[in-house]
Amino acid sequence: MKAAILQMTSGIDPLANARTLADGVAQAAAGGATMLFTPEMSGLVDRDRERAAGNIMTETDDRVLAAVREAAAKHGIWVHLGSLALRGETDDRFVNRGFVIDGNGAIRARYDKLHLFDVDLPTGERWRESDAYAPGTGAVVVATPLGTLGLAICYDLRFPDLFRALTDAGATLLSVPAAFTRPTGAAHWHxxxxxxxxxxxxxxxxxxxxxxxxxxxxxxxxxxAVDPWGEVLLDMGEGAGLGVTEIDPARVVEVRSRVPAIAHRRAIPAVEVVR
Known part of the structure; x- marks a missing residue:
């Protein structure tokens, strides 16, 4: 089965980003992909929070989400819309929410980013996600045509306990949509x-x-796109565009039979601290 990846340079206009996403859905379907994966903040990348606030909607009113659902239904393809900035339901802050959308345009799963990136970088860049965004409250796996998909977003990548929980819950495929900075990307992404x-x-x-x-x-x-043995199947480099790779569920069974690490997992007892 084929999975498509849309690498984006999202801007400050949600409608322009929605058109890019809808075009990506059409291209992925035309290329025979079963499912398309898009980045974190697919609908809006804008560090000017006052300006961005005017473009951040509720889930019900979000035009990007509506456009992607419509495109998925039109072309009969599943989409993991990596994430959108949305107005939260229970907090004055926004949420960073990903969606799994089926080939009929129905939302099959939602995931709010659990871990928020607050840091001052040596380059002078300062990031405070928690000033504007509320963290999620739970992990999510969802059945898809490519397998049971475990959801994460960007900074979540640095917390292996989340991925253990996802695979303990049956995930055979993981998705990590992101907007990594260049310094941290070059050092740690791959x-x-x-x-x-x-x-x-x-x-x-x-x-x-x-x-x-x-x-x-x-x-x-x-x-x-990385296979269960750690082989990089697709690396899209630095430019925006669409890439396609093959996903073979049998590869998961094969690799897990060679290194049955999941079967060997044990609950970790209390740590003895010796001084």
Whole structure:
């Protein structure tokens, strides 16, 4: 089965991003893909929070979500819409929410990013996601034509306990849509994604933002598809565009039979601290 990845350079206009997404859905379906994966913040990348706030809607009113659902139904393809910035239901802050949409345009699963990125980088960049976004409250797996999909978003990648929970719940495929900065991407992107795939013997797809954005930020790109042995099946480099890779569910069974790490997992007892 084929999985498509849409690598984007999302800007400050949600309607322009919606058109890019709808075009990507059409191209992926025309190329024979069963499912399309898109990056974190597919609908809006804007570090000017006052300006961005005017473009952030509720889930019910979001035009990007509506456009992707319509395109998925029109072309009969599943879509993991990596994430959108949306107004939250229970908090004054926004949520960073991903969606799995089926070939009829129905929402099969939602996931709100659990881990928020608050940091001051040596480059002078300062990120405070928790100022504007509320964290999610739970992990999510969902049945798809490509297998049982475990959902994560960007900074979640650094927390292996989440991925253990997803694979303990039956995930055979992981998705990590992202908007990695260039310094952290160059240092850690490939090695962490390959590690998450190897640990559990799963396919992993990571659709990424790439390039110079309208709001002045720069993202790393290099959307990846990784197989259960840690082999990189697709690396999309630094430019926006669509890539396609093969996903073979039998590969998961094969690799897990060679290294049955999931079967050997044990609950970790209390740690003895010796001083």
């Amino acid at each position: 090695v962490l994604l390959r590690a998450r795939a190897i640990e559990a013997g799963v396919h992993l797809i990571a659709a990424a933002q790439a390039g110079e954005h309208e709001d002045g930020r720069a993202t790393y790109g290099h959307s990846l």
